[in-house]
């Protein structure tokens with residue numbers, strides 16, 4: 001198509017002059033930066049600028065898998081193939097690229113400019129500049145998005161991670177809610193809020209990973225966590241948003257003002273309705289929790305029989321409000337931990353002892369930790385959580401499925417067989433992680449009035465991801481082959497086994513076919529209408545997010561319609 005059909009990119013004549021960029025820089029108080037990837041210090045040069053610095057390179061290599069450090073970076077994505085794996089440090093040390101990869105630090109798929117915003121005015125300035133100059137915008141908070149929506153070539157990145165205010169308010173909401181609220185800036189992560197809430201004997205509903213943002217992709221894509229079995233979807237917790245719209249206006253969206261936008265921001269699409277500058281969420285008085293770790297380590301048929309026994313009873317756990325956080329590979333299932341909010345040890349044992357008895361009867365090798373009781377969730381989180389899965393900086397291709405209670409009930413054995421078939425397809429390259437939890441256990445919302453999420457969220461048994469690990473530094477053809485395997489060989493096995501299920505828009509395959517219905521189901525037409533109302537010119541765009549279908553990133557990396 002003609003250039004007017006594309007967002008203006010750095011290789012186009014329409015790209016803003018240095019003078020324009022510097023005037024934007026003044027507007028944002030010097031917070032505009034040219035992107036130089038942190039790993040450039042491990043290479044001779046970047047864009048002709050000498051960059052090598054062995055001491056700094058060692059520091060970058062040592063922090064690469066630290067997700068707090070990664071969240072602080074200006075633009076690089078935590079899942080590194082979304083930058084074309086560019087300028088990666090060799091984690092084995094000694095500088096330079098990972099073994100066998102080209103010794104060149106290129107722009108890759110990274111943006112040229114980023115605003116490290118510290119307040120709503122910086123965000124407004126960025127939106128206005130991008131809008132006036134027809135630039136692609138990428139919104140980047142923690143960079144956790146393993147579907148790649150928080151990075152992109154040729155864009156102006158608006159980084160929200162430095163908006164870090166946290167304000168608790170003990171005043172009760174009027175709707176019968178028993179707790180107060182907490183208002184957080186767009187950059188706040190769960191690890192910033194959790195300890196503050198726990199110290200006040202409060203809980204907030206967050207994810208299992210401490211470095212995910214509270215007000216960004218999590219709530220706009222739905223959000224789920226260890227307390228979802230009693231408090232619902234992450235987005236159900238929001239009571240207000242402040243948001244910069246496509247026209248540069250900063251507005252409040254809650255149940256009184258801009259209520260359609262409020263609803264859409266609760267799970268209806270990430271990075272597409274506007275840029276959230278702050279959000280307010282419910283808090284709850286803490287409840288006691290019980291936890292246990294279960295490991296099944298066995299081989300072949302016996303391993304998968306153990307998985308089947310555990311998995312097909314998901315409803316027994318979820319109907320009690322439980323949550324099981326698990327990781328799995330052929331021969332090894334680790335549920336660390338099971339979380340049972342507000343259950344007694346006796347109530348927990350009544351559900352779990354029959355499971356353990358069945359595993360024993362089937363002669364499956366497993367270990368169960370002692371059942372532990374804690375006065376509040378925070379104590380369990382600090383004592384029991386499996387933390388090694390929080391590492392950043394890997395090149396993983398992700399897929400996932402939100403498996404419904406109905407599918408587990410009607411075809412649980414087939415689902416476990418599909419996991420096994422996926423694992424067997426590329427031995428050693430396919431791993432699984434997930435959460436047995438039903439966010440609809442207590443919060444039903446049959447008409448989707450509270451949150452703009454797929455109805456399957458309220459009838460979920462397992463929110464699952466799988467990881468496909470490709471060889472390092474792939475070229476474009478190898479990359480395409482990897483994507484094909486994920487979408488059409490691996491995901492398809494799971495899709496076929498779960499016809500009444502959905503996909504969590506934050507934890508799935510970015511190339512999911514018919515993503516509109518897989519991610520949002522029957523609410524999609526309504527959220528799309530709201531997108532068109534608030535952003536008629538598509539100032540905001542994120543792949544496979546609401547309203548993105550008219551545009552695509554071409555092979556030349558330009559975003560065009």
Ligand SMILES: Cc1cc2nc3c(=O)[nH]c(=O)nc-3n(C[C@H](O)[C@H](O)[C@H](O)COP(=O)(O)OP(=O)(O)OC[C@H]3O[C@@H](n4cnc5c(N)ncnc54)[C@H](O)[C@@H]3O)c2cc1C
Pocket residue numbers: 078138139140141142143144145146149150160186206207208209211212213214215216217218220221222223224225234270271272274275276277389390391506507542
């Ligand atoms: C290790 C790990 C564990 C996870 N665990 C959980 C879990 O337990 N539960 C769960 O529900 N999810 C979990 N997730 C998924 C997580 O919720 C998503 O990756 C989410 O999109 C991250 O949001 P972010 O704002 O932190 O990250 P980013 O990658 O910076 O942003 C994600 C998306 O949100 C958009 N966005 C960010 N900020 C804003 C804003 N202020 N306004 C508008 N759009 C914005 C971005 O453009 C992008 O599309 C996990 C992810 C990882 C990597």
Ligand SMILES: *[C@@H]1O[C@H](CO)[C@@H](O)[C@H](O)[C@H]1NC(C)=O
Pocket residue numbers: 021022025029030031032033034
């Ligand atoms: C913006 O201004 C700051 C402070 O003067 C400067 O350090 C930075 O390099 C400028 N950014 C660009 C892109 O020139």
Ligand SMILES: *[C@@H]1O[C@H](CO)[C@@H](O)[C@H](O)[C@H]1NC(C)=O
Pocket residue numbers: 063066067068069070072
């Ligand atoms: C991880 O990064 C954060 C932020 O840079 C830093 O404060 C912390 O010390 C790092 N942790 C480790 C183990 O290096």
Ligand SMILES: *[C@@H]1O[C@H](CO)[C@@H](O)[C@H](O)[C@H]1NC(C)=O
Pocket residue numbers: 084102106107108109473474475476
């Ligand atoms: C991406 O990486 C591959 C492999 O290193 C390389 O061939 C290709 O040119 C890179 N593309 C960009 C845009 O940097």
Ligand SMILES: *[C@@H]1O[C@H](CO)[C@@H](O)[C@H](O)[C@H]1NC(C)=O
Pocket residue numbers: 230287342
């Ligand atoms: C916790 O359990 C008690 C006793 O069963 C019940 O009254 C209370 O409502 C529960 N609280 C929550 C938050 O589920």
Ligand SMILES: *[C@@H]1O[C@H](CO)[C@@H](O)[C@H](O)[C@H]1NC(C)=O
Pocket residue numbers: 363365
């Ligand atoms: C149970 O499994 C072990 C190996 O894990 C095997 O040696 C033993 O024969 C099995 N017993 C039965 C009764 O199947």
